[in-house]
Amino acid sequence: MLFEIKIPDIGSDELEVTEIFVKVDDIIKENQNLITIEGDKTSLEIPSTKSGIIKEIKVNIGDKIKTNSTIIILDDNIKKKTDNLINNKNKKNNESNEEIHASPLIRNLSRKFNIDLKKINGTGLKGRIIKEDIDLYIKKKEDQLNLNDNYIQKQQNLNEFNNTKKIKINNLQIISGKNLLKNWITIPHVTIFDKINITDLEIFRKKQNIILIKNKQNIKITPLVFIIKAVEIALNNMPKFNSSLSEDGKFLKLKNDINIGVAVETKRGLIVPVIKNIKYKKIIDIAKSLIKISKKAKNGFLNKNDIINGSFTISSLGHIGTTNFTPIINSPEIAILGVSKFNIEPIWYKKKFIPKLILPISLSFDHRVIDGADGARFINQIKYILSDIRNFIM
Ligand code: CAO
Secondary structure (H helix, E strand, O other): OEEEEEOOOEOEOOEEEEEEOOOOOOEEOOOOEEEEEEOOOOEEEEEOOOOEEEEEEOOOOOOEEOOOOEEEEEEOOOHHHHHHHHHHHHHHOOOOHHHOOEOHHHHHHHHHOOOOHHHOOOOOHHHOEOHHHHHHHHHHHHHHHHHHHHHHHHHHHHHOOOOOOOOOOOHHHHHHHHHHHHHHHHOOEEEEEEEEEOHHHHHHHHHHHHHHHHOOOOOOOOHHHHHHHHHHHHHHHOHHHHEEEOOOOOOEEEOOOOOEEEOEEEOOEEEOOEEOOOOOOOHHHHHHHHHHHHHHHHOOOOOHHHHOOOOEEEEEOOOOOOOOOOOOOOOOOOEEEEEOOOEEEEEEEOOEEEEEEEEEEEEEEEOOOOOHHHHHHHHHHHHHHHHOHHHHHO
16 A cells, blocks of 8 residues: 655644655664754654655655655555565664664764764664763774874884984874864865055055154054955945854854954964954054064963964965965955065056065965855955055045
8 A cells, every 4th residue: 555654743834844764665774864854953754654665766865855745656555575674674784874873963973974874883772872882982093093003203213214203293283283174175275366555554554654663653554454454444344254154054153343363473383363343443453462462472471362363374484485375264254365475576657567576475264165266256355445545444
């Protein structure tokens, strides 16, 4: 006899089919999961209310369905035969997808980290895969990676370097190293590069610093201060760059506050203190905040509040050198700006080359959120503001 297996009462919402675990001709047991349906805040697996053979699947991935929608047509006529087949099938094929017992949360996690659930031994009730199993699997993979690294390292030591010296990596570097690795692996980075003519800006900046000295104010405005201001204006105009992607990758959280992190080199390693609520701050106030926070970082006096809630990061190697580099996004942020050293370059103007001060910058962004065109638009805004100081007031 043919039966329709339907969606049970899920309220009045329409939910989307995100996974189908079965196919036509599959022999299924009562309570075996058939599909996953998801809404903004829910994720449900729908089990079969009967055993039998699947004759027809009435839904496709992406379909919106509601209470009482038919999922499959099932033939339960061959119940006995089915039971035998189920037993045989279980013995032979207990790795098949529909046999995996895991909650929607675990299935979401596995999709997010690209983990094949068939490779995991569930330790929950009746072999159910639980979060601890996923954690253990990831840990094992990490250990494997470390082992490979150790192996390569050992080979190098044995083959080439007999005379070596061990240097201990400090805790800050270990923690930031782990974060950098995670961000580099899990975020699809795109980096775009550009150059900005900051000749006029530098003339203006130097004048301002002379005035500050004359006024006996112990503040120096570095180029980075103007860059922070330009980024703030660009973030105001393009709020997607001042956002975070939700864990399930389905929506963006746009932030109202603009809090800019600045990578600071310290004796213990790189640290990113955050200048908070930068919206509408004046250049001189940004300069004061940058001096304060970088001093605190270099002297090891930052507290937890100084390093949390950043919404965008700037990493400047300008005072050291480099023509360009690819900065790694500071998750959960969406983008990061790299600043390299400015230099005099010949720029073609009307009929001749003239020397101009050129600042190279690079922007890495999360390609799941930002496309190349918007990346280029963002960098153009920064360029527009920094290449003509008058644009600051526009
Ligand atoms: N090109 C050329 N010179 C630059 C420059 C640039 N892009 N940016 C700054 N400078 C100059 C400054 O003008 C200053 O020179 P003067 O004293 O003659 O004016 C000098 O370099 C030193 O600047 P600073 O480092 O004191 O100040 P800052 O505001 O530029 O930077 C801070 C502050 C804390 C960000 C910086 O000291 C720092 O620690 N940077 C490290 C960042 C880093 O390591 N990033 C990692 C990248 S990837 O791992």
